[in-house]
Amino acid sequence: MTSSTKTAGAALTVSDFEKFRDYFYKRTGIQFTESKRYFVDKRIETCIRQAGYSGFASWFAALRLNDRSGLLQELINQLTVNETYFLREDYQFESLIRTVLPDVLAARGGVGRLNGPVKILSLPCSTGEEPYSIALRLLEEWDQIDHVDVEIHGADIDSDVLARAELASYNERSVHRVPPAWRKKYFTPVGVRYQLDEGIRDAVTLHQINVCDTVAMRGFRDFDVIFCRNVLIYFDELSSRRAAENLYGALRPGGYLFLGHSESMSRISPIFTPARLPEGIVYQRPIGGSR
The missing domain is CATH 1.10.155.10 (Chemotaxis receptor methyltransferase CheR, N-terminal domain)
Incomplete structure:
Protein backbone atom coordinates (compact mmCIF):
# COMPACT_ATOMS: atom_id res chain seq x y z
CA MET A 1 0.00 0.00 0.00
CA THR A 80 -10.44 13.62 23.62
CA VAL A 81 -11.93 10.90 25.83
CA ASN A 82 -14.05 12.08 28.77
CA GLU A 83 -15.08 8.99 30.71
CA THR A 84 -15.90 9.97 34.30
CA TYR A 85 -18.44 9.85 37.12
CA PHE A 86 -18.80 11.15 40.67
CA LEU A 87 -16.51 9.75 43.41
CA ARG A 88 -14.35 7.76 40.98
CA GLU A 89 -11.20 6.27 42.59
CA ASP A 90 -12.73 7.37 45.88
CA TYR A 91 -9.80 6.10 47.95
CA GLN A 92 -7.80 9.12 46.79
CA PHE A 93 -10.40 11.48 48.22
CA GLU A 94 -10.05 9.53 51.47
CA SER A 95 -6.32 10.19 51.32
CA LEU A 96 -6.95 13.87 50.62
CA ILE A 97 -9.09 14.30 53.73
CA ARG A 98 -7.32 11.98 56.17
CA THR A 99 -3.68 12.63 55.34
CA VAL A 100 -2.89 15.19 52.65
CA LEU A 101 -4.91 18.19 53.81
CA PRO A 102 -3.84 17.83 57.47
CA ASP A 103 -0.24 17.74 56.25
CA VAL A 104 -0.82 20.79 54.05
CA LEU A 105 -2.26 22.75 56.98
CA ALA A 106 0.60 21.75 59.26
CA ALA A 107 3.22 22.67 56.63
CA ARG A 108 1.61 26.09 56.16
CA GLY A 109 1.59 26.91 59.86
CA GLY A 110 -1.79 25.62 61.00
CA VAL A 111 -5.39 26.70 60.51
CA GLY A 112 -5.04 30.08 62.17
CA ARG A 113 -1.87 31.07 60.34
CA LEU A 114 -2.61 30.31 56.69
CA ASN A 115 -1.39 32.92 54.23
CA GLY A 116 -4.01 32.54 51.50
CA PRO A 117 -6.48 29.76 50.66
CA VAL A 118 -5.82 26.07 50.28
CA LYS A 119 -5.88 25.57 46.51
CA ILE A 120 -6.91 22.34 44.75
CA LEU A 121 -6.79 21.73 40.99
CA SER A 122 -8.52 18.96 39.05
CA LEU A 123 -7.03 18.54 35.57
CA PRO A 124 -8.52 17.30 33.30
CA CYS A 125 -11.88 17.91 34.91
CA SER A 126 -14.01 16.68 31.97
CA THR A 127 -17.72 17.32 32.63
CA GLY A 128 -17.07 18.36 36.22
CA GLU A 129 -17.69 15.22 38.23
CA GLU A 130 -14.20 15.17 39.75
CA PRO A 131 -13.88 18.76 41.06
CA TYR A 132 -17.50 18.66 42.22
CA SER A 133 -16.73 15.37 43.99
CA ILE A 134 -13.91 17.11 45.82
CA ALA A 135 -16.29 19.87 46.91
CA LEU A 136 -18.87 17.34 48.12
CA ARG A 137 -16.34 15.30 50.08
CA LEU A 138 -14.89 18.38 51.78
CA LEU A 139 -18.30 19.77 52.70
CA GLU A 140 -19.57 16.49 54.07
CA GLU A 141 -16.48 14.95 55.64
CA TRP A 142 -13.63 17.39 56.29
CA ASP A 143 -13.83 18.69 59.85
CA GLN A 144 -11.85 21.86 59.00
CA ILE A 145 -14.02 23.08 56.13
CA ASP A 146 -15.70 25.74 58.27
CA HIS A 147 -12.32 27.13 59.33
CA VAL A 148 -10.29 27.06 56.10
CA ASP A 149 -10.76 29.01 52.88
CA VAL A 150 -10.57 26.51 50.00
CA GLU A 151 -10.35 27.23 46.28
CA ILE A 152 -11.24 24.38 43.91
CA HIS A 153 -10.35 24.74 40.23
CA GLY A 154 -11.19 22.46 37.34
CA ALA A 155 -9.44 22.60 33.96
CA ASP A 156 -9.72 20.77 30.66
CA ILE A 157 -8.58 21.12 27.04
CA ASP A 158 -12.08 20.36 25.72
CA SER A 159 -14.44 23.35 25.52
CA ASP A 160 -17.52 21.15 25.09
CA VAL A 161 -17.04 19.26 28.34
CA LEU A 162 -16.33 22.52 30.19
CA ALA A 163 -19.66 23.88 28.96
CA ARG A 164 -21.34 20.72 30.25
CA ALA A 165 -19.48 21.08 33.56
CA GLU A 166 -20.92 24.58 33.90
CA LEU A 167 -24.43 23.24 33.31
CA ALA A 168 -23.79 20.42 35.82
CA SER A 169 -26.70 18.25 34.68
CA TYR A 170 -25.94 14.54 35.01
CA ASN A 171 -27.39 11.18 34.07
CA GLU A 172 -27.89 8.21 36.36
CA ARG A 173 -24.53 6.68 35.56
CA SER A 174 -22.68 9.83 36.59
CA VAL A 175 -24.27 9.86 40.04
CA HIS A 176 -24.54 6.12 40.67
CA ARG A 177 -21.90 6.21 43.43
CA VAL A 178 -23.28 9.30 45.18
CA PRO A 179 -24.82 8.28 48.55
CA PRO A 180 -28.63 8.65 48.56
CA ALA A 181 -28.53 11.29 51.30
CA TRP A 182 -26.03 13.39 49.32
CA ARG A 183 -28.05 12.95 46.15
CA LYS A 184 -31.16 14.20 47.93
CA LYS A 185 -29.27 17.12 49.49
CA TYR A 186 -27.24 18.33 46.52
CA PHE A 187 -29.09 17.21 43.38
CA THR A 188 -32.50 18.09 41.98
CA PRO A 189 -34.17 15.49 39.71
CA VAL A 190 -35.10 17.02 36.35
CA GLY A 191 -36.74 14.36 34.22
CA VAL A 192 -34.20 11.53 33.95
CA ARG A 193 -31.27 13.79 34.89
CA TYR A 194 -29.88 15.29 38.09
CA GLN A 195 -29.10 19.01 38.43
CA LEU A 196 -26.26 19.77 40.81
CA ASP A 197 -26.86 22.39 43.50
CA GLU A 198 -25.84 25.93 42.53
CA GLY A 199 -23.75 26.33 45.68
CA ILE A 200 -21.54 23.37 44.71
CA ARG A 201 -21.21 24.68 41.15
CA ASP A 202 -20.17 28.10 42.44
CA ALA A 203 -17.48 26.49 44.62
CA VAL A 204 -15.52 25.40 41.52
CA THR A 205 -13.82 27.72 39.03
CA LEU A 206 -13.41 26.25 35.54
CA HIS A 207 -10.61 26.95 33.05
CA GLN A 208 -9.65 25.80 29.56
CA ILE A 209 -6.02 24.64 29.49
CA ASN A 210 -3.70 22.10 27.89
CA VAL A 211 -1.42 20.58 30.52
CA CYS A 212 1.34 20.31 27.91
CA ASP A 213 1.18 24.03 27.11
CA THR A 214 4.04 25.37 29.24
CA VAL A 215 3.29 29.04 28.58
CA ALA A 216 -0.39 28.71 29.50
CA MET A 217 0.36 26.56 32.54
CA ARG A 218 2.52 29.35 33.99
CA GLY A 219 -0.76 30.98 34.98
CA PHE A 220 -1.38 28.11 37.41
CA ARG A 221 0.71 28.54 40.56
CA ASP A 222 0.76 27.78 44.28
CA PHE A 223 -1.63 24.84 44.31
CA ASP A 224 -1.49 22.67 47.41
CA VAL A 225 -3.03 19.63 45.70
CA ILE A 226 -3.45 18.62 42.06
CA PHE A 227 -5.52 15.72 40.75
CA CYS A 228 -4.27 14.77 37.28
CA ARG A 229 -5.74 11.32 36.79
CA ASN A 230 -5.77 9.12 33.71
CA VAL A 231 -4.42 11.64 31.20
CA LEU A 232 -0.65 11.04 31.14
CA ILE A 233 -1.30 7.56 29.73
CA TYR A 234 -2.30 9.26 26.44
CA PHE A 235 1.08 11.01 26.08
CA ASP A 236 4.40 9.77 24.78
CA GLU A 237 7.57 10.09 26.87
CA LEU A 238 8.39 13.66 25.82
CA SER A 239 4.86 15.01 26.34
CA SER A 240 4.52 13.19 29.67
CA ARG A 241 7.75 14.74 30.90
CA ARG A 242 6.63 18.22 29.78
CA ALA A 243 3.28 17.76 31.53
CA ALA A 244 5.07 16.60 34.70
CA GLU A 245 7.27 19.68 34.68
CA ASN A 246 4.22 21.93 34.22
CA LEU A 247 2.41 20.23 37.10
CA TYR A 248 5.54 20.61 39.24
CA GLY A 249 5.55 24.34 38.50
CA ALA A 250 1.87 24.64 39.42
CA LEU A 251 2.40 23.16 42.91
CA ARG A 252 3.69 24.84 46.02
CA PRO A 253 6.88 23.29 47.40
CA GLY A 254 5.59 20.34 49.41
CA GLY A 255 2.37 20.18 47.37
CA TYR A 256 0.79 16.87 46.40
CA LEU A 257 -0.03 15.31 43.02
CA PHE A 258 -2.56 12.49 42.57
CA LEU A 259 -2.31 10.37 39.40
CA GLY A 260 -4.60 7.64 38.10
CA HIS A 261 -4.27 4.16 39.58
CA SER A 262 -2.54 2.85 36.41
CA GLU A 263 -0.09 5.76 36.17
CA SER A 264 3.34 6.09 37.76
CA MET A 265 5.45 9.24 37.92
CA SER A 266 8.56 7.11 38.47
CA ARG A 267 8.31 6.10 34.79
CA ILE A 268 8.06 9.72 33.66
CA SER A 269 10.26 12.03 35.72
CA PRO A 270 12.36 11.98 38.92
CA ILE A 271 11.39 15.51 39.98
CA PHE A 272 8.58 14.34 42.30
CA THR A 273 9.06 12.40 45.53
CA PRO A 274 6.68 9.42 45.93
CA ALA A 275 4.89 9.32 49.27
CA ARG A 276 3.34 6.04 50.37
CA LEU A 277 0.21 6.90 52.34
CA PRO A 278 -2.20 4.45 54.01
CA GLU A 279 -4.63 4.80 51.08
CA GLY A 280 -2.00 4.55 48.31
CA ILE A 281 0.84 6.38 46.60
CA VAL A 282 0.80 10.12 45.99
CA TYR A 283 3.57 12.31 44.58
CA GLN A 284 5.01 15.35 46.29
CA ARG A 285 6.96 18.34 45.04
CA PRO A 286 10.04 18.44 47.29
CA ILE A 287 10.28 21.34 49.72
CA GLY A 288 13.09 23.56 48.57
CA GLY A 289 12.74 22.48 44.91
CA SER A 290 13.44 25.14 42.29
CA ARG A 291 10.54 27.11 40.78
Missing part, protein backbone atom coordinates in the same frame (compact mmCIF):
# COMPACT_ATOMS: atom_id res chain seq x y z
CA THR A 2 1.45 3.36 -0.97
CA SER A 3 1.23 6.49 1.18
CA SER A 4 -1.38 7.94 -1.18
CA THR A 5 -3.67 4.92 -1.06
CA LYS A 6 -6.79 5.13 1.04
CA THR A 7 -7.25 2.53 3.73
CA ALA A 8 -10.51 0.67 3.18
CA GLY A 9 -13.40 2.49 4.81
CA ALA A 10 -11.19 5.35 6.07
CA ALA A 11 -11.52 9.09 5.44
CA LEU A 12 -7.75 9.65 5.31
CA THR A 13 -4.88 8.28 3.27
CA VAL A 14 -1.88 6.97 5.15
CA SER A 15 -0.04 10.16 4.23
CA ASP A 16 -2.98 12.27 5.47
CA PHE A 17 -3.00 10.42 8.78
CA GLU A 18 0.74 10.96 9.29
CA LYS A 19 0.40 14.69 8.56
CA PHE A 20 -2.53 14.99 10.94
CA ARG A 21 -0.86 12.93 13.67
CA ASP A 22 2.28 15.10 13.60
CA TYR A 23 0.26 18.32 13.67
CA PHE A 24 -2.05 17.20 16.49
CA TYR A 25 0.88 15.98 18.55
CA LYS A 26 2.67 19.33 18.24
CA ARG A 27 -0.46 21.21 19.30
CA THR A 28 -1.67 18.99 22.14
CA GLY A 29 1.05 16.52 23.13
CA ILE A 30 -1.36 13.66 22.36
CA GLN A 31 -0.12 11.06 19.91
CA PHE A 32 -2.29 8.57 18.05
CA THR A 33 -0.83 5.30 16.83
CA GLU A 34 -1.85 3.38 13.73
CA SER A 35 -4.08 1.22 15.94
CA LYS A 36 -6.29 4.28 16.52
CA ARG A 37 -6.89 4.86 12.79
CA TYR A 38 -10.57 3.94 12.81
CA PHE A 39 -11.31 6.12 15.85
CA VAL A 40 -9.38 9.09 14.41
CA ASP A 41 -10.69 8.79 10.85
CA LYS A 42 -14.33 8.74 11.91
CA ARG A 43 -13.96 11.84 14.06
CA ILE A 44 -11.98 13.77 11.47
CA GLU A 45 -14.62 12.85 8.92
CA THR A 46 -17.24 14.32 11.29
CA CYS A 47 -15.20 17.53 11.68
CA ILE A 48 -14.80 17.92 7.91
CA ARG A 49 -18.51 17.36 7.29
CA GLN A 50 -19.69 19.69 10.07
CA ALA A 51 -17.33 22.47 8.94
CA GLY A 52 -18.56 22.17 5.33
CA TYR A 53 -15.27 21.27 3.63
CA SER A 54 -15.07 19.06 0.56
CA GLY A 55 -12.29 16.83 1.89
CA PHE A 56 -9.27 16.43 4.11
CA ALA A 57 -6.88 18.64 2.11
CA SER A 58 -8.94 21.84 2.24
CA TRP A 59 -10.00 21.25 5.84
CA PHE A 60 -6.45 20.52 7.01
CA ALA A 61 -5.10 23.61 5.24
CA ALA A 62 -7.67 25.78 7.01
CA LEU A 63 -6.92 24.06 10.30
CA ARG A 64 -3.22 24.89 10.11
CA LEU A 65 -3.59 28.43 8.76
CA ASN A 66 -6.22 29.89 11.10
CA ASP A 67 -6.11 29.22 14.83
CA ARG A 68 -9.19 31.40 15.32
CA SER A 69 -11.40 29.41 13.01
CA GLY A 70 -12.53 27.06 15.77
CA LEU A 71 -11.49 24.03 13.71
CA LEU A 72 -8.74 22.98 16.12
CA GLN A 73 -10.97 23.22 19.17
CA GLU A 74 -13.69 21.20 17.48
CA LEU A 75 -11.09 18.58 16.57
CA ILE A 76 -9.83 18.45 20.16
CA ASN A 77 -13.38 18.09 21.42
CA GLN A 78 -13.96 15.18 19.03
CA LEU A 79 -10.75 13.34 19.86
Whole structure:
Protein backbone atom coordinates (compact mmCIF):
# COMPACT_ATOMS: atom_id res chain seq x y z
CA MET A 1 0.00 0.00 0.00
CA THR A 2 1.45 3.36 -0.97
CA SER A 3 1.23 6.49 1.18
CA SER A 4 -1.38 7.94 -1.18
CA THR A 5 -3.67 4.92 -1.06
CA LYS A 6 -6.79 5.13 1.04
CA THR A 7 -7.25 2.53 3.73
CA ALA A 8 -10.51 0.67 3.18
CA GLY A 9 -13.40 2.49 4.81
CA ALA A 10 -11.19 5.35 6.07
CA ALA A 11 -11.52 9.09 5.44
CA LEU A 12 -7.75 9.65 5.31
CA THR A 13 -4.88 8.28 3.27
CA VAL A 14 -1.88 6.97 5.15
CA SER A 15 -0.04 10.16 4.23
CA ASP A 16 -2.98 12.27 5.47
CA PHE A 17 -3.00 10.42 8.78
CA GLU A 18 0.74 10.96 9.29
CA LYS A 19 0.40 14.69 8.56
CA PHE A 20 -2.53 14.99 10.94
CA ARG A 21 -0.86 12.93 13.67
CA ASP A 22 2.28 15.10 13.60
CA TYR A 23 0.26 18.32 13.67
CA PHE A 24 -2.05 17.20 16.49
CA TYR A 25 0.88 15.98 18.55
CA LYS A 26 2.67 19.33 18.24
CA ARG A 27 -0.46 21.21 19.30
CA THR A 28 -1.67 18.99 22.14
CA GLY A 29 1.05 16.52 23.13
CA ILE A 30 -1.36 13.66 22.36
CA GLN A 31 -0.12 11.06 19.91
CA PHE A 32 -2.29 8.57 18.05
CA THR A 33 -0.83 5.30 16.83
CA GLU A 34 -1.85 3.38 13.73
CA SER A 35 -4.08 1.22 15.94
CA LYS A 36 -6.29 4.28 16.52
CA ARG A 37 -6.89 4.86 12.79
CA TYR A 38 -10.57 3.94 12.81
CA PHE A 39 -11.31 6.12 15.85
CA VAL A 40 -9.38 9.09 14.41
CA ASP A 41 -10.69 8.79 10.85
CA LYS A 42 -14.33 8.74 11.91
CA ARG A 43 -13.96 11.84 14.06
CA ILE A 44 -11.98 13.77 11.47
CA GLU A 45 -14.62 12.85 8.92
CA THR A 46 -17.24 14.32 11.29
CA CYS A 47 -15.20 17.53 11.68
CA ILE A 48 -14.80 17.92 7.91
CA ARG A 49 -18.51 17.36 7.29
CA GLN A 50 -19.69 19.69 10.07
CA ALA A 51 -17.33 22.47 8.94
CA GLY A 52 -18.56 22.17 5.33
CA TYR A 53 -15.27 21.27 3.63
CA SER A 54 -15.07 19.06 0.56
CA GLY A 55 -12.29 16.83 1.89
CA PHE A 56 -9.27 16.43 4.11
CA ALA A 57 -6.88 18.64 2.11
CA SER A 58 -8.94 21.84 2.24
CA TRP A 59 -10.00 21.25 5.84
CA PHE A 60 -6.45 20.52 7.01
CA ALA A 61 -5.10 23.61 5.24
CA ALA A 62 -7.67 25.78 7.01
CA LEU A 63 -6.92 24.06 10.30
CA ARG A 64 -3.22 24.89 10.11
CA LEU A 65 -3.59 28.43 8.76
CA ASN A 66 -6.22 29.89 11.10
CA ASP A 67 -6.11 29.22 14.83
CA ARG A 68 -9.19 31.40 15.32
CA SER A 69 -11.40 29.41 13.01
CA GLY A 70 -12.53 27.06 15.77
CA LEU A 71 -11.49 24.03 13.71
CA LEU A 72 -8.74 22.98 16.12
CA GLN A 73 -10.97 23.22 19.17
CA GLU A 74 -13.69 21.20 17.48
CA LEU A 75 -11.09 18.58 16.57
CA ILE A 76 -9.83 18.45 20.16
CA ASN A 77 -13.38 18.09 21.42
CA GLN A 78 -13.96 15.18 19.03
CA LEU A 79 -10.75 13.34 19.86
CA THR A 80 -10.44 13.62 23.62
CA VAL A 81 -11.93 10.90 25.83
CA ASN A 82 -14.05 12.08 28.77
CA GLU A 83 -15.08 8.99 30.71
CA THR A 84 -15.90 9.97 34.30
CA TYR A 85 -18.44 9.85 37.12
CA PHE A 86 -18.80 11.15 40.67
CA LEU A 87 -16.51 9.75 43.41
CA ARG A 88 -14.35 7.76 40.98
CA GLU A 89 -11.20 6.27 42.59
CA ASP A 90 -12.73 7.37 45.88
CA TYR A 91 -9.80 6.10 47.95
CA GLN A 92 -7.80 9.12 46.79
CA PHE A 93 -10.40 11.48 48.22
CA GLU A 94 -10.05 9.53 51.47
CA SER A 95 -6.32 10.19 51.32
CA LEU A 96 -6.95 13.87 50.62
CA ILE A 97 -9.09 14.30 53.73
CA ARG A 98 -7.32 11.98 56.17
CA THR A 99 -3.68 12.63 55.34
CA VAL A 100 -2.89 15.19 52.65
CA LEU A 101 -4.91 18.19 53.81
CA PRO A 102 -3.84 17.83 57.47
CA ASP A 103 -0.24 17.74 56.25
CA VAL A 104 -0.82 20.79 54.05
CA LEU A 105 -2.26 22.75 56.98
CA ALA A 106 0.60 21.75 59.26
CA ALA A 107 3.22 22.67 56.63
CA ARG A 108 1.61 26.09 56.16
CA GLY A 109 1.59 26.91 59.86
CA GLY A 110 -1.79 25.62 61.00
CA VAL A 111 -5.39 26.70 60.51
CA GLY A 112 -5.04 30.08 62.17
CA ARG A 113 -1.87 31.07 60.34
CA LEU A 114 -2.61 30.31 56.69
CA ASN A 115 -1.39 32.92 54.23
CA GLY A 116 -4.01 32.54 51.50
CA PRO A 117 -6.48 29.76 50.66
CA VAL A 118 -5.82 26.07 50.28
CA LYS A 119 -5.88 25.57 46.51
CA ILE A 120 -6.91 22.34 44.75
CA LEU A 121 -6.79 21.73 40.99
CA SER A 122 -8.52 18.96 39.05
CA LEU A 123 -7.03 18.54 35.57
CA PRO A 124 -8.52 17.30 33.30
CA CYS A 125 -11.88 17.91 34.91
CA SER A 126 -14.01 16.68 31.97
CA THR A 127 -17.72 17.32 32.63
CA GLY A 128 -17.07 18.36 36.22
CA GLU A 129 -17.69 15.22 38.23
CA GLU A 130 -14.20 15.17 39.75
CA PRO A 131 -13.88 18.76 41.06
CA TYR A 132 -17.50 18.66 42.22
CA SER A 133 -16.73 15.37 43.99
CA ILE A 134 -13.91 17.11 45.82
CA ALA A 135 -16.29 19.87 46.91
CA LEU A 136 -18.87 17.34 48.12
CA ARG A 137 -16.34 15.30 50.08
CA LEU A 138 -14.89 18.38 51.78
CA LEU A 139 -18.30 19.77 52.70
CA GLU A 140 -19.57 16.49 54.07
CA GLU A 141 -16.48 14.95 55.64
CA TRP A 142 -13.63 17.39 56.29
CA ASP A 143 -13.83 18.69 59.85
CA GLN A 144 -11.85 21.86 59.00
CA ILE A 145 -14.02 23.08 56.13
CA ASP A 146 -15.70 25.74 58.27
CA HIS A 147 -12.32 27.13 59.33
CA VAL A 148 -10.29 27.06 56.10
CA ASP A 149 -10.76 29.01 52.88
CA VAL A 150 -10.57 26.51 50.00
CA GLU A 151 -10.35 27.23 46.28
CA ILE A 152 -11.24 24.38 43.91
CA HIS A 153 -10.35 24.74 40.23
CA GLY A 154 -11.19 22.46 37.34
CA ALA A 155 -9.44 22.60 33.96
CA ASP A 156 -9.72 20.77 30.66
CA ILE A 157 -8.58 21.12 27.04
CA ASP A 158 -12.08 20.36 25.72
CA SER A 159 -14.44 23.35 25.52
CA ASP A 160 -17.52 21.15 25.09
CA VAL A 161 -17.04 19.26 28.34
CA LEU A 162 -16.33 22.52 30.19
CA ALA A 163 -19.66 23.88 28.96
CA ARG A 164 -21.34 20.72 30.25
CA ALA A 165 -19.48 21.08 33.56
CA GLU A 166 -20.92 24.58 33.90
CA LEU A 167 -24.43 23.24 33.31
CA ALA A 168 -23.79 20.42 35.82
CA SER A 169 -26.70 18.25 34.68
CA TYR A 170 -25.94 14.54 35.01
CA ASN A 171 -27.39 11.18 34.07
CA GLU A 172 -27.89 8.21 36.36
CA ARG A 173 -24.53 6.68 35.56
CA SER A 174 -22.68 9.83 36.59
CA VAL A 175 -24.27 9.86 40.04
CA HIS A 176 -24.54 6.12 40.67
CA ARG A 177 -21.90 6.21 43.43
CA VAL A 178 -23.28 9.30 45.18
CA PRO A 179 -24.82 8.28 48.55
CA PRO A 180 -28.63 8.65 48.56
CA ALA A 181 -28.53 11.29 51.30
CA TRP A 182 -26.03 13.39 49.32
CA ARG A 183 -28.05 12.95 46.15
CA LYS A 184 -31.16 14.20 47.93
CA LYS A 185 -29.27 17.12 49.49
CA TYR A 186 -27.24 18.33 46.52
CA PHE A 187 -29.09 17.21 43.38
CA THR A 188 -32.50 18.09 41.98
CA PRO A 189 -34.17 15.49 39.71
CA VAL A 190 -35.10 17.02 36.35
CA GLY A 191 -36.74 14.36 34.22
CA VAL A 192 -34.20 11.53 33.95
CA ARG A 193 -31.27 13.79 34.89
CA TYR A 194 -29.88 15.29 38.09
CA GLN A 195 -29.10 19.01 38.43
CA LEU A 196 -26.26 19.77 40.81
CA ASP A 197 -26.86 22.39 43.50
CA GLU A 198 -25.84 25.93 42.53
CA GLY A 199 -23.75 26.33 45.68
CA ILE A 200 -21.54 23.37 44.71
CA ARG A 201 -21.21 24.68 41.15
CA ASP A 202 -20.17 28.10 42.44
CA ALA A 203 -17.48 26.49 44.62
CA VAL A 204 -15.52 25.40 41.52
CA THR A 205 -13.82 27.72 39.03
CA LEU A 206 -13.41 26.25 35.54
CA HIS A 207 -10.61 26.95 33.05
CA GLN A 208 -9.65 25.80 29.56
CA ILE A 209 -6.02 24.64 29.49
CA ASN A 210 -3.70 22.10 27.89
CA VAL A 211 -1.42 20.58 30.52
CA CYS A 212 1.34 20.31 27.91
CA ASP A 213 1.18 24.03 27.11
CA THR A 214 4.04 25.37 29.24
CA VAL A 215 3.29 29.04 28.58
CA ALA A 216 -0.39 28.71 29.50
CA MET A 217 0.36 26.56 32.54
CA ARG A 218 2.52 29.35 33.99
CA GLY A 219 -0.76 30.98 34.98
CA PHE A 220 -1.38 28.11 37.41
CA ARG A 221 0.71 28.54 40.56
CA ASP A 222 0.76 27.78 44.28
CA PHE A 223 -1.63 24.84 44.31
CA ASP A 224 -1.49 22.67 47.41
CA VAL A 225 -3.03 19.63 45.70
CA ILE A 226 -3.45 18.62 42.06
CA PHE A 227 -5.52 15.72 40.75
CA CYS A 228 -4.27 14.77 37.28
CA ARG A 229 -5.74 11.32 36.79
CA ASN A 230 -5.77 9.12 33.71
CA VAL A 231 -4.42 11.64 31.20
CA LEU A 232 -0.65 11.04 31.14
CA ILE A 233 -1.30 7.56 29.73
CA TYR A 234 -2.30 9.26 26.44
CA PHE A 235 1.08 11.01 26.08
CA ASP A 236 4.40 9.77 24.78
CA GLU A 237 7.57 10.09 26.87
CA LEU A 238 8.39 13.66 25.82
CA SER A 239 4.86 15.01 26.34
CA SER A 240 4.52 13.19 29.67
CA ARG A 241 7.75 14.74 30.90
CA ARG A 242 6.63 18.22 29.78
CA ALA A 243 3.28 17.76 31.53
CA ALA A 244 5.07 16.60 34.70
CA GLU A 245 7.27 19.68 34.68
CA ASN A 246 4.22 21.93 34.22
CA LEU A 247 2.41 20.23 37.10
CA TYR A 248 5.54 20.61 39.24
CA GLY A 249 5.55 24.34 38.50
CA ALA A 250 1.87 24.64 39.42
CA LEU A 251 2.40 23.16 42.91
CA ARG A 252 3.69 24.84 46.02
CA PRO A 253 6.88 23.29 47.40
CA GLY A 254 5.59 20.34 49.41
CA GLY A 255 2.37 20.18 47.37
CA TYR A 256 0.79 16.87 46.40
CA LEU A 257 -0.03 15.31 43.02
CA PHE A 258 -2.56 12.49 42.57
CA LEU A 259 -2.31 10.37 39.40
CA GLY A 260 -4.60 7.64 38.10
CA HIS A 261 -4.27 4.16 39.58
CA SER A 262 -2.54 2.85 36.41
CA GLU A 263 -0.09 5.76 36.17
CA SER A 264 3.34 6.09 37.76
CA MET A 265 5.45 9.24 37.92
CA SER A 266 8.56 7.11 38.47
CA ARG A 267 8.31 6.10 34.79
CA ILE A 268 8.06 9.72 33.66
CA SER A 269 10.26 12.03 35.72
CA PRO A 270 12.36 11.98 38.92
CA ILE A 271 11.39 15.51 39.98
CA PHE A 272 8.58 14.34 42.30
CA THR A 273 9.06 12.40 45.53
CA PRO A 274 6.68 9.42 45.93
CA ALA A 275 4.89 9.32 49.27
CA ARG A 276 3.34 6.04 50.37
CA LEU A 277 0.21 6.90 52.34
CA PRO A 278 -2.20 4.45 54.01
CA GLU A 279 -4.63 4.80 51.08
CA GLY A 280 -2.00 4.55 48.31
CA ILE A 281 0.84 6.38 46.60
CA VAL A 282 0.80 10.12 45.99
CA TYR A 283 3.57 12.31 44.58
CA GLN A 284 5.01 15.35 46.29
CA ARG A 285 6.96 18.34 45.04
CA PRO A 286 10.04 18.44 47.29
CA ILE A 287 10.28 21.34 49.72
CA GLY A 288 13.09 23.56 48.57
CA GLY A 289 12.74 22.48 44.91
CA SER A 290 13.44 25.14 42.29
CA ARG A 291 10.54 27.11 40.78
